[in-house]
Amino acid sequence: xxxxxxxxxxxxxxxxxxxxxxxxxxxxxxxxxxxxxxxxxxxxxxxxxxxxxxxxxxxxxxxxxxxxxxxxxxxxxxxxxxxxxxxxxxxxxxxxxxxxxxxxxxxxxxxxxxxxxxxxxxxxxxxxxxxxxxxxxxxxxxxxxxxxxxxxxxxxxxxxxxxxxx
Amino acid sequence: xxxxxxxxxxxxxxxxxxxxxxxxxxxxxxxxxxxxxxxxxxxxxxxxxxxxxxxxxxxxxxxxxxxxxxxxxxxxxxxxxxxxxxxxxxxxxxxxxxxxxxxxxxxxxxxxxxxxxxxxxxxxxxxxxxxxxxxxxxxxxxxxxxxxxxxxxxxxxxxxxxxxxxxxxxxxxxxxxxxxxxxxxxxxxxxxxxxxxxxxxxxxxxxxxxxxxxxxxxxxxxxxxxxxxxxxxxxxxxxxxxxxxxxxxx
Amino acid sequence: xxxxxxxxxxxxxxxxxxxxxxxxxxxxxxxxxxxxxxxxxxxxxxxxxxxxxxxxxxxxxxxxxxxxxxxxxxxxxxxxxxxxxxxxxxxxxxxxxxxxxxxxxxxxxxxxxxxxxxxxxxxxxxxxxxxxxxxxxxxxxxxxxxxxxxxxxxxxxxxxxxxxxxxxxxxxxxxxxxxxxxxxxxxxxxxxxxxxxxxxxxxxxxxxxxxxxxxxxxxxxxxxxxxxxxxxxxxxxxxxxxxxxxxxxxxxxxxxxxxxxxxxxxxxxxxxxxxxxxxxxxxxxxxxxxxxxxxxxxxxxxxxxxxxxxxxxxxxxxxxxxxxxxxxxxxxxxxxxxxxxxxxxxxxxxxxxxxxxxxxxxxxxxxxxxxxxxxxxxxxxxxxxxxxxxxxxxxxxxxxxxxxxxxxxxxxxxxxxxxxxxxxxxxxxxxxxxxxxxxxxxxxxxxxxxxxxxxxxxxxxxxxxxxxxxxxxxxxxxxxxxxxxxxxxxxxxxxxxxxxxxxxxxxxxxxxxxxxxxxxxxxxxxxxxxxxxxxxxxxxxxxxxxxxxxxxx
Ligand SMILES: Cc1cc2nc3c(=O)[nH]c(=O)nc-3n(C[C@H](O)[C@H](O)[C@H](O)COP(=O)(O)O)c2cc1C
Ligand code: SF4
Ligand code: FES
Ligand code: FES
Numbered sequence: 001x002x003x004x005x006x007x008x009x010x011x012x013x014x015x016x017x018x019x020x021x022x023x024x025x026x027x028x029x030x031x032x033x034x035x036x037x038x039x040x041x042x043x044x045x046x047x048x049x050x051x052x053x054x055x056x057x058x059x060x061x062x063x064x065x066x067x068x069x070x071x072x073x074x075x076x077x078x079x080x081x082x083x084x085x086x087x088x089x090x091x092x093x094x095x096x097x098x099x100x101x102x103x104x105x106x107x108x109x110x111x112x113x114x115x116x117x118x119x120x121x122x123x124x125x126x127x128x129x130x131x132x133x134x135x136x137x138x139x140x141x142x143x144x145x146x147x148x149x150x151x152x153x154x155x156x157x158x159x160x161x162x163x164x165x166x
Numbered sequence: 167x168x169x170x171x172x173x174x175x176x177x178x179x180x181x182x183x184x185x186x187x188x189x190x191x192x193x194x195x196x197x198x199x200x201x202x203x204x205x206x207x208x209x210x211x212x213x214x215x216x217x218x219x220x221x222x223x224x225x226x227x228x229x230x231x232x233x234x235x236x237x238x239x240x241x242x243x244x245x246x247x248x249x250x251x252x253x254x255x256x257x258x259x260x261x262x263x264x265x266x267x268x269x270x271x272x273x274x275x276x277x278x279x280x281x282x283x284x285x286x287x288x289x290x291x292x293x294x295x296x297x298x299x300x301x302x303x304x305x306x307x308x309x310x311x312x313x314x315x316x317x318x319x320x321x322x323x324x325x326x327x328x329x330x331x332x333x334x335x336x337x338x339x340x341x342x343x344x345x346x347x348x349x350x351x352x353x354x355x356x357x358x359x360x361x362x363x364x365x366x367x368x369x370x371x372x373x374x375x376x377x378x379x380x381x382x383x384x385x386x387x388x389x390x391x392x393x394x395x396x397x398x399x400x401x402x403x404x405x406x407x408x409x410x411x412x413x414x415x416x
Numbered sequence: 417x418x419x420x421x422x423x424x425x426x427x428x429x430x431x432x433x434x435x436x437x438x439x440x441x442x443x444x445x446x447x448x449x450x451x452x453x454x455x456x457x458x459x460x461x462x463x464x465x466x467x468x469x470x471x472x473x474x475x476x477x478x479x480x481x482x483x484x485x486x487x488x489x490x491x492x493x494x495x496x497x498x499x500x501x502x503x504x505x506x507x508x509x510x511x512x513x514x515x516x517x518x519x520x521x522x523x524x525x526x527x528x529x530x531x532x533x534x535x536x537x538x539x540x541x542x543x544x545x546x547x548x549x550x551x552x553x554x555x556x557x558x559x560x561x562x563x564x565x566x567x568x569x570x571x572x573x574x575x576x577x578x579x580x581x582x583x584x585x586x587x588x589x590x591x592x593x594x595x596x597x598x599x600x601x602x603x604x605x606x607x608x609x610x611x612x613x614x615x616x617x618x619x620x621x622x623x624x625x626x627x628x629x630x631x632x633x634x635x636x637x638x639x640x641x642x643x644x645x646x647x648x649x650x651x652x653x654x655x656x657x658x659x660x661x662x663x664x665x666x667x668x669x670x671x672x673x674x675x676x677x678x679x680x681x682x683x684x685x686x687x688x689x690x691x692x693x694x695x696x697x698x699x700x701x702x703x704x705x706x707x708x709x710x711x712x713x714x715x716x717x718x719x720x721x722x723x724x725x726x727x728x729x730x731x732x733x734x735x736x737x738x739x740x741x742x743x744x745x746x747x748x749x750x751x752x753x754x755x756x757x758x759x760x761x762x763x764x765x766x767x768x769x770x771x772x773x774x775x776x777x778x779x780x781x782x783x784x785x786x787x788x789x790x791x792x793x794x795x796x797x798x799x800x801x802x803x804x805x806x807x808x809x810x811x812x813x814x815x816x817x818x819x820x821x822x823x824x825x826x827x828x829x830x831x832x833x834x835x836x837x838x839x840x841x842x843x844x845x846x847x848x849x850x851x852x853x854x855x856x857x858x859x860x861x862x863x864x865x866x867x868x869x870x871x872x873x874x875x876x877x878x879x880x881x882x883x884x885x886x887x888x889x890x891x892x893x894x895x896x897x898x899x900x901x902x903x904x905x906x907x908x909x910x911x912x913x914x915x916x917x918x919x920x921x922x923x924x925x926x927x928x929x930x931x932x933x934x935x936x937x938x939x940x941x942x943x944x945x946x947x948x949x950x951x952x953x954x955x956x957x958x959x960x961x962x963x964x965x966x967x968x969x
Contacts, residue, residue, distance in 0.1 A: 029714075029715055030713065030714045030715040031715060032715035032716075033695070033696065033698055033712065033715050034695065034696065034715075036698070037657065037696055037698065048364060051364060052364060055364075061341075061346075061347035061348070061350065061363075061373060062363040062364045062372075062373065063347060063348060063349060063350035063352075063361055063362060063363050063364070063373075064347060064350050064716075065364075066350065066352055066361060066363070066364050066365055067350040067351050067352050067361065067717055068715070068716065068717055070352045070353045070354075071351075071352075071353065071354050071700065071717040071718060071874075072697075072698030072699050072700050072718070073698075073699040073700065074657050074658075074697070074698035074699030074700075075698055075699075089619075090619030090620055091619040091620035091776075091777075091814065091817065091848070091850050091864070091865075092619070092620045092776035092777055092782075092850055093619075094619075094864055095777045095778070095850060095852060095856060095861075096777070127658060127699075128617070128619050128658075128699070128701065128868070128872075129617075129618075129619035129620060129621070129622070129658075130658055131446055131616075131622040131625040131626075131658065131659060132446060132447055132450055132484075132622070133619075133620050133621075133622055133774060133776035133782070133848075133850075134447050134484030134485055134487075134622075134774070134775070134776055134782035134783045134784075135447060135450060135451065135484060135485075135487075135782075136776060136777075136782075138450070143660075144450070145446065145449070145450035146450055147447075147450050147451055175733050175734045176605070176730075176733065176734030176735055226721065226722075226876070227721065227722035227877075227919060228876045228877050228878075228919065229877070229878055230877050230878055230879060230917045230918070230919065231878075233917060241916070241924075242916060242917065243722075244722055244919075247722045248722070248724075249724075266913060266916065266917050269909075269913050270878050270879060270913075270917060273878055273879065273882040273883055273886070273913075274878060274882065276882070276886070277881075277882040306906060306909075307886050307906065307910075308886070308889065310882075310885065310886075331878075332875065332876075332881070334876075351717065351719075351875070353875070354700070354717075354873065354874050354875045355870060355871055355872070355873040355874070355875045355881060355884075355885075356870065356873070356875070356881055356882070356885045357875070358874075358875030358876075358881065
């Protein structure tokens with residue numbers, strides 16, 4: 001374990017959370033994924049400087065940290081939009097028309113899966129089953145799961161995020 | 167909570183060296199229980215085609231080229247990563263495994279652009295040799311050929327992702343022998359690539375010691391010395407087992 | 417905590433419960449939550465407070481009651497009146513009815529097969545206890561299995577009890593649990609680990625999530641018993657990050673168990689020490705595979721490695737490691753309490769006990785059911801599941817997710833057990849059952865799963881990394897009406913190659929959805945290829961072969 005920890009990249013309070021997560025795991029290398037979760041919870045995505053900071057403190061090679069961050073699809077290296085709309089594309093939701101919902105959003109807003117609208121208002125994401133299969137098709141709006149969604153429902157919610165001016 | 171982590175990784179369970187006898191392609195052979203099927207086969211001049219394995223590096227069983235039939239096993243087993251056992255009956259050349267090897271090599275050729283005529287390793291490439299040995303004369307699968315980049319930012323060395331077969335030899339040699347761990351793998355599935363540091367240009371890598379071992383172990387022309395012309399790059403890997411022993415003795 | 421204290425606590429808590437004339441259980445699991453369960457629960461609380469009846473009526477937020485399609489669900493005890501689709505507006509009416517007869521228009525028949533044909537072991541507490549209450553779990557005889565094990569039995573005896581029960585792994589492979597435990601118990605290592613696999617990656621499966629959300633203490637108890645049996649003192653739960661509620665409840669339960677002395681050192685005044693940590697997954701299906709899972713717990717890329725060596729001998733950080741699925745561990749406390757023989761008396765010769773299935777797709781009663789092994793598919797789908805909505809025709813049942821297959825109507829009377837499912841080209845898998853009717857195109861379904869495998873492939877071995885995209889491409893060609901018979905031949909050939917040469921289970925089983933649809937629905941493939949038409953009307957092609965909608969990749 002290195003004695004001197006590198007300083008956080010900025011005096012942003014959120015680094016305290018990251019430090020706490022690393023301390024909780026004794027700065028052990030195996031904590032990498034847990035710490036990346038903490039970074040994403042705090043900052044919304046994994047910035048390069050955050051990855052470097054974590055690599056330094058856990059004494060991990062940078063390529064290993066980058067390799068882990070890109071292997072797991074839950075992590076994102078790009079900032080997400082203000083709102084997130086996650087369409088479940090698990091089997092149950094697919095059978096019940098999740099594909100149509102995605103097509104409709106793409107048609108209407110020009111935002112595809114994994115993309116963020118130009119003004120940064122919302123990101124369209126997909127998930128492999130959110131565990132609400134009995135309510136298929138399921139959509140998660142900013143963390144809230146909604147069941148039995150139609151393309152119209154989704155468009156409506158997104159329009160509300162835009163303040164109805166689309 | 168973390169105290170239990172402060173111990174060293176345990177080595178694979180290896181009992182005291184015991185001699186085991188087995189049959190490979192009908193021939194009675196023997197080795198110790200620390201040896202793999204591949205090692206024992208090679209000692210007895212039985213050749214098994216391989217790609218990802220390299221003497222001196224750990225075995226990861228990734229490429230599946232060395233798959234052999236073992237009587238009583240439910241599946242084909244990688245010779246490079248399977249320890250021998252008493253009474254094993256191994257077959258290394260059945261039509262079934264030969265056919266599978268050929269198809270795996272074809273999949274590699276279809277996956278990326280391995281256009282040999284313009285490659286620095288032409289004539290000295292392990293993939294090319296493998297294809298020749300296995301009698302690959304056409305590719306039955308449609309070509310994917312994604313356009314991948316070539317990183318030539320390093321003063322002397324370069325990487326052409328189009329020719330990478332993802333054997334992870336560079337990753338292992340850099341970690342296990344050089345101790346730099348400049349290389350790792352990024353992303354996953356068909357998008358998997360080898361990566362230096364934080365996906366920076368190789369030339370800007372902070373960890374690279376410029377030792378050039380990765381170039382030497384790369385089976386194709388993916389990692390190259392700059393300034394090599396087509397067909398000019400020959401690689402040396404014999405130094406590895408020696409290096410490994412030296413490191414272990416330190 | 418010692419046995420006497422436990423009894424005392426149970427006694428006190430159940431007396432308190434029984435002092436209420438009525439107990440209103442509102443489902444607070446993820447399914448009913450997303451249909452508004454929380455609003456219903458607080459509406460009940462407000463209304464009861466307003467009427468000043470807080471001494472008389474209790475409101476409880478419980479785990480999943482199973483019938484998610486009818487959510488939000490409410491069950492009123494002691495009468496066991498079941499209500500479905502309850503909204504906050506119905507609350508006053510239900511309270512009014514408490515001393516009279518039930519509210520007709522909302523009530524569900526408790527004699528309906530959905531409830532009456534189930535046999536609940538793992539789900540015995542779901543919907544009955546409050547997941548966040550340790551006391552509730554203890555009243556339901558929780559932790560008595562653990563106490564019996566560590567105070568009255570030797571580790572060997574515990575392993576023997578598991579062997580006697582005939583329990584097989586519920587994570588997909590069906591490996592005999594007793595045998596796995598005894599291997600780890602015998603393995604030498606000065607440190608051992610127990611891991612609960614809660615990655616639940618099969619899309620369409622949500623029983624592990626439900627068990628964790630509804631009865632988290634059950635998993636803690638199961639792990640502790642397993643740890644005692646194999647000689648481990650530390651455990652990990654590898655839980656998907658996509659299940660925030662399960663994470664929250666399990667964390668809370670671990671804290672409660674620690675405080676009550678069911679986790680920690682010298683548990684129940686014995687020599688047994690055990691602690692549990694949660695590790696979150698991060699969106700990689702392959703991490704359900706045990707060697708990838710261990711790599712992930714160690715903080716690395718989730719790439720599998722060749723087995724042997726098996727985790728039982730060479731697991732986390734090289735030490736012997738027992739890996740069991742959530743549902744497998746969920747059976748353990750009950751087996752210890754009621755005995756292995758009791759468990760073995762349920763089910764069939766080859767598959768003992770019960771299995772939880774997640775019903776989804778074109779079926780009336782979507783939700784969770786737990787049934788004895790050996791029941792027929794028809795009973796599950798048509799009796800318990802209520803059949804196909806809107807009078808559609810049953811076409812196929814998908815089990816086992818991306819590693820499983822599609823079972824056609826001719827096998828509806830087949831018993832559900834490990835062997836029978838394998839015989840028809842599918843697998844038990846983790847228990848997701850997705851019903852499809854005429855509106856599903858089987859080629860499209862196969863393409864869907866291949867797309868799944870392609871994006872979830874870890875990229876380490878050639879056949880899976882390079883083979884699944886090739887198969888996906890051919891399937892896309894077929895659904896676009898651009899394929900030839902030669903493409904179909906290459907597809908079949910690739911199935912064989914990828915299945916037999918891949919490193920891990922993901923690649924090895926990735927061809928199953930294609931193989932099973934080819935076996936039972938080949939004419940649909942042919943129709944796409946020869947007539948350029950999709951019998952189910954899902955894939956729509958223009959004459960030029962260009963796709964209008966539905967089938968673009
Ligand atoms: C690709 C792949 C994904 C898997 N996903 C899961 C999973 O999500 N949950 C699970 O319990 N087992 C999963 N398994 C099975 C596990 O590897 C392992 O067999 C199981 O956890 C053992 O527990 P059991 O004996 O209690 O079933 C998966 C296997 C493979 C090959
Ligand atoms: S079969 Fe697929 S997931 Fe498994 S090791 Fe090979 S590439 Fe990775
Ligand atoms: S398939 Fe969408 S929630 Fe499970
Ligand atoms: S040489 Fe054995 S798997 Fe690659």
